[in-house]
Amino acid sequence: MNATGQGATIWLTGLPSAGKTTIARALATRLTGEGHRVEVLDGDEIREFLSAGLGFSRADRHTNVQRIGFVAQLLAAHGVKALVPVIAPYADSREAVRKRHQAAGTAYVEVHVATPVEICSERDVKGLYAKQAAGELSGLTGVDDPYEIPADPDLRIAAHEQTVEDSATALHALLRDRGLL
Helix, strand or coil: CCHHHCCEEEEEECCCCCCHHHHHHHHHHHHHHCCCEEEECCHHHHHHHCCCCCCCCHHHHHHHHHHHHHHHHHHHHCCEEEEEECCCCCHHHHHHHHHHHHHHCCCEEEEEECCCHHHHHHHCCCCHHHHHHCCCCCCCECCCECCCCCCCCCEEECHHHCCHHHHHHHHHHHHHHCCCC
């Protein structure tokens, strides 16, 4: 199979409003233009359709990440580049997904979108930080709920220090270097 038809899961982890989905969508546009089959598994859409009914306890977050990981691995095994911009706050949950991919012989890339919480709070794309500050929301990842920073991601992107296009280009270069493009 040529690299255009080779699947892979590209998991973008980071805090809320870090830029995960924006980078994933920019990369998806580029990859689609190059002839790759691409799906973006957006965390909010997955929560609505695949993980409806799950809360935000540690166990529910783990279940959500495992469900997304299963779908991503299935897509990747069938030649799709599955871009997964999902917080996945716990290292053990991310590692379980990586191991599932390894066991299946499916390419997996972990990207940490390393935007500091202060910048994410300023961006506040969904108004979550404002709700948390006003006492209307608890359990916000990186504020009053843990986010375990990846110790050794395949790529760490300082999205707050570069453009979306530069971030997508860095990720594209990693995929090319790994023989996935």
